[in-house]
Amino acid sequence: MSGEPDRTKGRLERLLALRSLPGLSQLEPAHLAMMAEVTKERLLRKGTTLSFAGEPVRAVHLLRSGEVAIMREGVAIRKYRGGDVVGSISALARDPLGQHAVVTSDARTFEIERDDLEDVFEESFPLLHSALRGMMRGVLGARLQIPVDAGFPEPVLDSSRLHPRELGLVDRVLFGRRLILYGTGSVEALADLARDMTPVEIPRGAEVWPIGVPSPYSLLLYGGLIRCETAKGQIFSFGPDSVVGGIDSLAGEPRWFRAVAETDVVGLRSDATHLMDVIEDYPEMGLGILRAAARVLSELNDRVDRITLDQASS
Numbered sequence: 249m250s251g252e253p254d255r256t257k258g259r260l261e262r263l264l265a266l267r268s269l270p271g272l273s274q275l276e277p278a279h280l281a282m283m284a285e286v287t288k289e290r291l292l293r294k295g296t297t298l299s300f301a302g303e304p305v306r307a308v309h310l311l312r313s314g315e316v317a318i319m320r321e322g323v324a325i326r327k328y329r330g331g332d333v334v335g336s337i338s339a340l341a342r343d344p345l346g347q348h349a350v351v352t353s354d355a356r357t358f359e360i361e362r363d364d365l366e367d368v369f370e371e372s373f374p375l376l377h378s379a380l381r382g383m384m385r386g387v388l389g390a391r392l393q394i395p396v397d398a399g400f401p402e403p404v405l406d407s408s409r410l411h412p413r414e415l416g417l418v419d420r421v422l423f424g425r426r427l428i429l430y431g432t433g434s435v436e437a438l439a440d441l442a443r444d445m446t447p448v449e450i451p452r453g454a455e456v457w458p459i460g461v462p463s464p465y466s467l468l469l470y471g472g473l474i475r476c477e478t479a480k481g482q483i484f485s486f487g488p489d490s491v492v493g494g495i496d497s498l499a500g501e502p503r504w505f506r507a508v509a510e511t512d513v514v515g516l517r518s519d520a521t522h523l524m525d526v527i528e529d530y531p532e533m534g535l536g537i538l539r540a541a542a543r544v545l546s547e548l549n550d551r552v553d554r555i556t557l558d559q560a561s562s
Contacts, residue, residue, distance in 0.1 A: 305346045
C-alpha cells in the first residue's frame, strides 16, 4: 500500500473527522471512538492503486477528499468522492476477484482493515445499522440502473403453496433459513424474529402497496406471486421464498415499486423495527445480512458495469 500514514492527528482528531462524514454525523462519540481506534489516515497521491483486479479486497477506505475510480477494461466505470466508502462491497462480500481501484485525484482517506471493520460492527449496533442502511441504498440505486427487470430473476412458482396454511414457529424458522437475507442467522435469532411476524393473506388482484409510501415492513412471501412495476417502467415478479420490500424497508426509503398480488398470496409481515431489535441482540445476524447484501450488490454492480462498458463502446 503506498501513501504514508498521517501521524499529525491524534485519536480525538480522527473521531471528529469521522463524525464529519455523511452517515456518521449522528452517531454517539462512544461508537465513533471504536472506529477511530482501528482507522489509519492515508495521504494518497494521484495514480496510487488501492486494490488490484483478481485479488481480494482486504481494506476499506472512507474517502475524506479527492477521487477514486473503479477501472474495468481501461474504463473508469464508477467514481467515488469525499464521503464515499471505497472497497466495502468487495471486502464484505469476500469477492476473490476484488476490483481495480485507482486514485485519480490526490486523496485523504481513513483506511480500515476488513476484519477490524467487521469486529467494530459486531460491537456497535449503531454502526452496523448505519452500514446496513447504506448497503441497501446501494442495492436500490444499482437496481434502478438495470433496465427491464431491475436485475431480478424470473421467479419459480410453487403451486403447492398457493393455499393458506398456519405457519407455526418451527415452520417459520425453517422458512427463514431458506431466505437469502436471513439464512445465515442462528436458530435463536430466527426464532426471535419469527415470533413477532404477522401472517398475511392477500387476494388475487389486490394492491400490496403503491409507489412512494413509507416502507415500515417487508413481506416474506411463502406462497403466491407478486407483480411489481417501477416508475421507470421496470417490471419483475416475486415468488415463494422471496423477501418483498426488504431493500426499501432496511434502507429507510419509500416504496420504489408498485406491488400487486398476481395470485392469492400467503406470507409473513416482518416489521423493520423488530428486525433491528433482533439484530441488536444478535449482531452476527446483522453482519450476515450485510454480507449477503454486499454479495448481491457486487453482482448488480457487475451488470451495471457491463451496461456502462457497452454504452462506452457504442
